[in-house]
Amino acid sequence: MDTTTAALTIHPRRRGAELGDMFGIFFEDINHAADGGLYAELVQNRSFEFDPIDHREYHALTAWETVERGGGKAAVTIETSHPLNERNPHYAVIEILAEGAGVGILNQGFNSGISLTKGESYLFSVYARRDNSFNEPLVLTLESHEGVVHAEASITVDSAEWRKYEVRLTAQDTDVSSRLVLVTTGSGKLYLDMVSLFPEATFRGRPGGMRKDISEWLAALKPKFMRFPGGCLIHDGSLNPDARDSLYHWKNTLGDVAQRPSRRNNWSYNQTLGLGYYEYFQFCEDIGAKPLPVLPGGYNPHRNQAVPLDELEPWIQDALDLIEFANGDSSTPWGSKRAELGHPEPFGLEYVGIGNEEVGEPFFERYPYFHRAIKERYPDIKVINSSGPFAAGSEYDRGWNSAKGHGSDLVDEHYYQSPEWFLANYHRYDNFKADEPKVFLGEFASWGNSYYNALAEAAYMTGLERNAHAVGLVCYAPMLCNADYVNWKPDMIWFNNHQVYGTPNYYVQKLFMNHHGDQLLAVEGSGFSAPQAAAASAIIGPIVLTASNTAAEFYDIELLNRVTGEKRTFSGLSPEVNTMKDLPEGSNIPRVLELGETGWEHYTLSLKARRTAGPKGFIIEFGRKDDHNRLFWELGGWLNQDTMVCAVVDGRNSVLTQSMFSVETDVEYSLVLEVSGREIRTYIDGELVNETEDKLPTIEPLYYTASMELSSGDIILKAVNVQAEAVTAHINIDDNIQGGMNVDVFELSGHNLEDENSFEHPEQIVPQERSFSTEESGFAYTFPKQSVTVFRIRQRVSQ
Template sequence: MTRAQRTLTIYTQERGAELGDLFGIFFEDLNHAADGGLYAELVQNRSFEFDPIDRAEYHALTAWEKIERGGGKAEINVEDSHPLNPRNLHYVAIDIVSEGGGVGMMNLGFNSGIPAKQGETYLFSVYARRDASFDEPVVVTIEGTDGTVHGEATIVVQSSEWTQYAATITANATDTSSRLVIVTKGKGKLYLDMVSLFPEKTFRNRPNGMREDIAALLADLKPKFMRFPGGCLIHDGSLNPDDRDSMYRWKNTLGDIAQRPARRNNWSYNQTLGLGYYEYFLFCEDIGAKPIPILPGGYDPHHKRIVPIDELQPWIDDALDLIEFANGDPSNEWGAIRAQLGHPEPFGLEYVGIGNEEVGEPFFERYPYFHRAIKEKYPDIKIINSAGPFAAGSEYDRGWKSAKENKSDLVDEHYYQSPEWFLANYNRYDTFKADEPKVFLGEYASWGNTYYNALVEAAFMTGLEKNAHAVGLACYAPMLCNVDYINWKPDMIWFNNHEVYGTANYYVQKLFMHHQGDQLLKIEAYGLDEKQENTMKPINGAFALETDRCSFRFWDMKLVNNDSGEMKELNGLSAELSDTDEDRLGGTSLRTLDLGETDWENYTLSLKAQKISGPKGFNLYFGKRDDNNQLIWDFGGWQNQDSALCSSMNGRTSCLTQSIFNVEPDMEYELTLEVSGRQIRAWINNVLFHDTEDKLPVIEPLYYSASYERSTGDVIVKVVNVQENSVSAQIALADLHKTSLTVEVNEMSDHAPDDENTFASPERVSPKQKEFSTVGCSFHYDFPKHSITVFRVR
């Protein structure tokens, strides 16, 4: 077929679904995304509230060290008998035993230290008091690790009552490993709390603001919305809002930062809440993104904490009060609080989410109470329901059932999968209906930050666009990661204490956000039907068992050929695995066991299993070709709450389907796994738990979408080529009635699949722009191999 016969035709007058607020961002405070990240505070543990409840090795003086100079001696203690306020109980007492050259404390900051930059000004503040009145100053310096002073200020603390002091320090050198040092002389005790150091220059110069370079990268995306503050951290915690480890309660995050209680972050660190709901709303306003707050629904699925339904009203009130806080008139209670904080105008909240990745009946029993109350008082607010953390299975189905019954506006879907899964499920939303709740793809990513990951995500995103009738919102996740505090990867933006870069995935998101358009256009392909099918067809190979810190016995292990009836006994019908702590200490651990292999394409594996001891379950591997390519039945995974079927391809795992299940000790389980081609079904005690297909990707010649932008009148065409070879095609714009076109091209190409951005090469993988003109309303284009091309036709 000649290249002229391959055509993409865009019907510029045939407009379809509105794209609305389709592409946005998601902020969750993991990977130190807030403290030590977007939140510009440079002092770690500023209020001496770090505690083992946050992280086992934390204590009240984490990130602090004692300073004794020139023979000075001091005793450093953390006290709570005369606190700054009831929500900030701990403070440090510096007992000057011998003043010498000065005594005090040094804060180590985050990462390598305090990032001082020559010529920049820093705002120091502290609450302090002394038990004796004299004029000996407190000297505050930014110092290098060798003691070199990069900037200095002094304050004089004379009161025996808590008083806030402030000073400015201008750095005379650049040093990303500095320390904040506080030293004094004299006698008696000096007490300190809320020790803070902010760069004077924050994003939009807001006090208590955002780190400028990270915030600028986010603003540069031009997202339509921002989902916040999580994530699992919103519902993982106790039911009491005053507990240190409570669920995330937005009212705790308002007002004076000294009055905000420290919080255990479920990602195992301390959360100061300095970046609170008011700051989130301001930041959304500053970057032009609609706020989408997510609230707990009275249920912690991690620990099975459940608010009784007759005690649910305060939780519902929190949701209603939040809407009033965001949108209410200053004459109303929470509108007045917003106005007192400095924003009398409403924030224009349109969306609110209840729950995050919820699994289990208790959430779905409680959701309707929130939904009814919000719709009754605020009928225009769009409410987002939850469909769990996986792309399919019983909890996913339960979430969608709840959404349809309650007429939720959107359903929050989450999935992290292999690139192959994203390609195989490119058409995932083709069959979703326009008159049902819309999809909010609130968390998604392929496993990796390489160019190939970004390329595949771009192909998938064209499918999201083409299904805008069903997909309302979508955001890549996670958004931010501090390289020295990694909880999860991949991530869209990586940073340390002084540098930041966007990944290849970031630049794909930026392309789609900058060139989203407002309304879909009909687009048709001719001659582009040469699909590449995966040649690895059947699910066959080796079988194996594996457990982790558990002890199991297995028996009656059989494999039957469903075509011929032939039967094989596996491992002599029985086996045992034991990987307990005692086994590990004694050197007797048996964690994995091979069971043989098969080349059959249609078979049933059955076995019986019993847990002897341990916190969870075991894995049954099948279709195993090597450790990076296999299928997994995860029986009793994630806190012993799941049964899941997963596929690992090239070392990257996708959950195909998941159901709630708990493996109980001493109970006997009869497990049956049926494989036919790539169809998989699994029974537990003769009850069908899983019925799924491990799809293999069928590579399209090109992935594409088109849209119309009202403000400019531009036609936007996105084309993704994931193949190893270039593809030529004619681009025809029908019904445009112009004699010539100006075409702006933004393209990512000429990158190896495993290329990644780094601190040293932050834009190694990023778009290039060019422009050309045409005669008439069509043009020929060679789409390079592994390319993402966005045409903006004027």
């Protein structure tokens, strides 16, 4: 007999908000996600344009080596006097001093080298010229580090002017660490530029296209949209469009790749722009995702530089031209450009983002100019505003106020937090209004790629889906990481030059995207145990004063117990701390001032602080348990622009709230920290600058949401159990179902919370699938402990 009392009842006739394009992906060229990653070019620094402006260790011959064989001697240099094109002026010159058995250069590729697969073909191309020995071949080989030749071909550079040469090579062996070697004989000089090697088998067979395996992993997600190309890289750079390190300009990314200028990527490497806007749009089309480009808004918050308002028109025109490029017919200037590139039909652009996690008044002063111009010309385009990189605070509020005031369609929210924060904020969007701008959660992740991280994210995502009236678009970030070029962790997909694996986070995203649903269905839970609230506790623990790469003085320190009136003052302490990287040898200046344990639940700390040297500001730690569990108030954080309150749980940080503030040297600040239970307020010179609550998680007995896929008629039920014990419930369909149901089940379960996937064990954590049938309009199910389960439920069809 079924004794299950807990139940989930789904009401297919009670429809809720439409889910629209809710779950998608975000591509940012971080962690070598493009060059050395999704963009399938195998040659690193193919146009000899690497520069210290990209990375302090770069130079024009980075990733290249001189080759001298059989007594050959060569001088390899870089010149710019007779370039292939003015936008990429550098090229390599090989002066043959003694031909021997051949001289030239080799390219190391990315990661361990160039990855070859036996039997596969590779397309080589180069622009070249020479001033002598026009009949001598240029021999191309793909070789192992030991000199074993895996593939060979040759071309004859028979001109003193730049010409493009192409040839196919077929690998005779598999080698993940090969090099591309170019050698010649004769005399004189050989000039080379745009040395390129692509696998012939790119995604969808597009020449110069995307790496097939990574692309297939992305296509398998079935995302509704793809946000691109960033990320901070769109707005971090010079405002001068002709500068080598300029902000991202989409028009620079079109046309012949040999004519596209190299660019400094703000993640400290070179960006070839071979993966440009046409390729982005094309890739979105190839994987069935709507394109969502993000454009700079005329402001660089990294350098506090803004385009003067009377010079903003070209930036606005860039946005209008982009929409025409994507959607205009071939009779329009930019629509004809798209047609020339090979795509006469429009791409069907629906969304445009202006700015990326912007903070500061200059952006919000400029945003309305973009918004008005786009809406006047293209009223159906959905324009996305920004609310900064944090989940709360004055800049977050400024972004939302701007969006509401100007009628933005969506607001781009970004936050990276601890798993505990996501569980504690499951109800974050419950009270957001349907008639206001919708949330675009454009970047989010919990800190880590463990099963626990994925579980917490899945629980949170049911809350996002349940609030589809207010949440429009969602994408995890970052998406891709080359394991040998890591800028940021966590990441959804990891790869090297020949392997790819998905994290548990990837599989959660895949479950939500593959089983998206079109419209919410009412679903009611009954008979479950009550949510498990964390034991009530105040923020207590030691208080520590320190600084962030700064020398500072702290004095007039007083701690007040607001319940008893007890006061503590701190005399006899050294007033100085110094956390600058290079303290004088033998210095006895402390790096921290420890004020000791309070044990109080309601207290006020007041003090004065002065920065005496350094680029940032002060840090006040409180509620400290250890290095991995504490709270802190930081003033002058991130480029000395913030005052923020943060909570660290198991070493993972959550920014609870943020406002703008910069610390100046030799200025005295009166600082006040108020703690009441778990509520926190901070004041600078009498002004309230931060107000927040450090919420503790309340664990639901089951996190769930239901929707209908209209094309199939499938009912989709998603359920997440984060508890350490199984939960059994009866799943009821409140409808007139004749003949029973077929049910497909997709489930992540049976893993330790700390488990992760890896190159060695890429499928340690993957969903399991099974199906069953029932003649009833419901069924009992036991949700395993710490599991993510998706059901597809459909009426059985009589044979």
